[in-house]
């Protein structure tokens with residue numbers, strides 16, 4: 001494979017062949033094989049399938065002089081031939097073998113390197129592996145320098161193709177037993193006994209991490225199997241091709257554990273529930289980095305590994321060490337592999353904590369040395385642990401590593417400062433310690449994150465925003481389209497952080513580079529819920545645009561989109577004329593060209609009568625005396641002028657279901673103003689709407705709306721915009737998407753299937769990004785399932801690609817369609833014509849029409865049509 005192939009993508013390709021690549025990192029949906037080889041990655045499955053180094057058969061490499069070489073297992077004869085060539089490759093074989101040949105050198109390596117029982121060990125170059133081959137002793141192993149290149153962090157050569165050993169797919173039935181404990185000690189004591197049970201994974205999480213998952217929108221749903229408040233859980237995975245044999249294995253494991261009396265409860269998970277639990281575990285390390293403010297969980301001692309029988313003693317000493325530094329130890333471990341994930345909580349903006357950062361790492365490195373452990377089990381030595389290698393393996397072995405580096409890379413051009421001649425760990429830090437804090441005034445209120453700079457600083461680099469579209473979730477659609485780091489969530493957060501920290505301009509936002517990095521952000525909000533640190537780039541982008549426009553003015557097209565409500569209002573006064581202009585091929589093309597709109601797009605059609613007008617005309621028609629509840633209807637700007645018929649459907653549906661719908665005069669949601677960075681206007685709108693609804697909206701008189709991007713503004717941006725925060729919070733609490741409202745009423749027994757016909761229909765639903773990020777698609781799924789014979793499924797798609805005005809803009813059109821093509825369009829095209837496509841977002845329906853020529857309906861229209 002090429003080094004840029006993503007691990008999960010490779011396994012997706014291999015699955016039909018019954019094969020897979022075993023090492024399984026938490027980052028498997030984004031990490032690349034080249035990087036896995038560079039780090040000698042490992043992950044949950046290492047106890048059964050080994051680490052990356054065990055799997056690399058051949059590497060096609062480019063050497064430091066630009067020549068090419070293929071590294072693989074060689075017989076003695078092949079080696080002699082190689083050694084005798086006058087090439088960079090020949091020199092590598094000759095000098096490496098001569099270097100490692102002396103028996104005292106090999107003895108020194110064996111005595112100082114980490115215990116070979118620890119299969120996760122990355123401490124410098126793997127010369128301890130190399131000496132166990134035919135050229136050095138009577139070993140049956142042919143010398144394979146791939147073992148040296150694996151884990152060398154790109155410091156020896158660049159790999160261009162990698163041949164991997166694959167394993168048969170794991171047995172098809174799996175189960176997970178999640179043991180619950182009242183103490184960490186009890187959990188650790190159970191590791192050795194359960195490891196006798198042919199486990200496929202043995203992972204531990206403590207209550208610190210488990211509690212973090214409570215506050216993460218995505219992960220809170222994966223906690224379903226946790227009973228009470230365990231101090232720790234141990235997740236043991238079993239597999240077999242026979243369900244009955246698997247059950248026997250589970251029973252045996254449970255009996256063995258019961259005999260120890262160590263755990264107070266357990267959950268046996270099967271099928272998809274195992275995947276959910278695995279997701280919860282995978283999220284752990286990312287969540288550890290999710291801390292508000294300057295104190296962060298910093299990476300330095302995060303993957304130390306020791307032999308399994310040393311684990312309890314090591315952890316006990318480790319805990320005492322952490323206590324002596326006032327640090328709370330967090331236990332999050334690949335327990336079956338003896339590896340512990342821990343990050344001390346430090347403020348690296350403060351020089352005292354920088355000292356602690358170095359002291360803690362130094363002390364832990366001594367402890368590791370004592371247990372003959374590995375300072376880096378799977379994350380590589382990198383820029384933090386590199387400096388400790390000389391102490392960990394001794395000066396003589398370190399001299400050998402330096403020599404290896406100079407044999408491969410005499411001019412030090414490959415990834416300098418890593419593994420050998422590493423910089424001190426506290427140099428080149430992200431922050432300059434003790435620099436006075438920078439205060440940046442913003443229109444949006446970022447006080448929850450202690451300011452906009454700290455909002456940007458929340459990014460801990462976990463890279464979840466680089467995951468593939470196929471791995472579920474929405475984040476990050478622009479990266480999915482371009483596969484360019486510049487278009488990731490983390491690029492945006494980090495570029496903003498860097499400019500806000502170092503810019504010398506009065507207006508720190510006024511940088512063309514920032515404009516470029518935010519350009520393809522669709523403001524879809526996926527990051528706010530899916531990023532483990534909840535970095536809200538949509539809000540950062542809005543504020544950036546506002547500040548940038550302060551210095552550079554507002555473009556005409558920006559104004560056209562931002563004030564679309566006003567434009568539609570005037571267009572709505574002469575709807576037939578407007579629609580002629582919008583639909584006439586020649587005139588509309590000229591209009592689009594002048595305003596920078598993609599000519600391939602259709603302009604929206606203005607309703608002949610706005611919903612406001614329809615409501616006004618109907619005021620005295622009929623008022624039902626009996627009703628279940630009265631609700632306030634938010635007639636958003638899209639529904640009012642463009643999707644008026646959906647608004648009518650919503651009102652008729654609610655009335656037919658016995659709700660009294662009240663409409664008061666209010667302003668538009670401000671969605672377009674927010675997404676175009678016209679934040680002063682948006683603030684006025686938010687203040688007006690909050691004032692309008694503050695004395696009206698209560699638990700019994702909620703506010704409901706049908707367009708997710710508009711109504712959810714009350715639950716999101718208004719909290720950052722409105723001056724009257726308390727009222728904004730109360731209104732947010734009682735503001736619902738119409739689907740959420742109906743779902744709640746079904747639960748309360750106020751709406752039932754009996755009110756709908758029994759005809760058969762098949763429906764596929766695509767949810768709006770804001771619904772996915774700020775609410776849940778389940779509400780749409782539930783209400784569409786109300787009619788008894790409706791068969792509903794959710795299309796597992798990410799963002800549709802339209803995202804308000806984004807897809808209309810001519811320079812964004814191609815990316816917009818590319819995003820749609822990734823999952824949504826093919827899934828809709830492959831749907832037969834009888835299937836109803838449902839979508840609750842106005843942009844999504846428009847994009848579906850442009851991309852697939854299919855008409856999608858809002859769920860309320862479908863339900864209204866199903867009323868008896």
Ligand SMILES: Cc1cc2nc3c(=O)[nH]c(=O)nc-3n(C[C@H](O)[C@H](O)[C@H](O)COP(=O)(O)OP(=O)(O)OC[C@H]3O[C@@H](n4cnc5c(N)ncnc54)[C@H](O)[C@@H]3O)c2cc1C
Pocket residue numbers: 003024025026027030031032033034035036037038039040041042043044152153154155157158159160285286378379415461462463
């Ligand atoms: C939140 C989080 C969780 C993690 N969980 C795990 C885990 O469970 N298990 C685990 O083992 N690791 C884990 N890691 C560490 C890391 O993500 C993985 O080891 C991963 O495999 C690295 O892949 P990458 O594509 O991100 O590589 P990168 O970080 O891009 O590269 C890794 C190294 O390989 C080198 N490299 C990349 N390509 C080449 C090439 N073509 N030629 C030569 N050198 C190259 C780079 O220079 C670098 O030194 C985790 C990291 C994070 C941030």
Ligand code: SF4
Pocket residue numbers: 458459460461462463464465466489490493530531532533534535
């Ligand atoms: S922005 Fe990306 S890299 Fe940063 S914390 Fe969020 S998911 Fe991780």
Ligand code: SF4
Pocket residue numbers: 474475476477478488489492520521522523524525526527528537538
């Ligand atoms: S808002 Fe959407 S497009 Fe923008 S960074 Fe976040 S996930 Fe990516």
